[in-house]
Amino acid sequence: MNCEKYKKVFDENNGIVKLSDFTGAGYHNTVIDRLIREGKVIKIRAGFYEWQYEDVISEAVIINKLYPDVIICMDSALYFYDYTERTPAAWHLAVNKNSTKSRFKIDYPKLKIYYIIEKYLKIGISETEFEGQVLSIYNQEKTICDIIRYEKKMDKEVFNKAIRTYATDSNKNVDRLIEYAKLMNIEKKTKLIMGMLL
Incomplete structure (x- = not known):
């Protein structure tokens, strides 16, 4: 043929x-x-x-083609921002809570999906270029709010390094961090964690 x-x-x-x-x-x-x-x-x-x-x-091409609605988050976003040296074993992706779960059942690349309610899903979306693809990613502040929200599910070392690195990042926007924390009902916890470092 x-x-x-x-x-x-x-x-x-x-x-x-x-x-x-x-x-x-x-x-x-x-x-x-x-x-x-x-x-x-x-x-x-x-x-x-x-x-x-x-x-x-490229994995980025597959993600973009199959899942144009996802947003890079959590460990994957930390990796993109150099807030962790640990390469994630899977792509950490946020998607609408009502998305069909079966559509993410693929062998390659490995995915870790976070099903997020609409009002949190739309906060802090930015874009990054990776392997020639433009991908949606949460900005630094939303990423920090997310890891604070999911602190108990995270590796302690990864969490602590990310918080410390954000605190010394010259591009950080503390006002925006607190604004997002308010929207996500984690303002008190965020101020407590970040207060010691900022």
């Missing part, structure tokens, strides 16, 4: 294609099955397929 014309559809979509995009390009959905049998394509979740290039497709 001449695969170049099919590969072109994948190339135009960063290597990951939605079935509707593939059929929209004029190809029958049974072609995907043939490409899978020939080892050219793998199914990454229902309705999404990845071309098997020699170079591995």
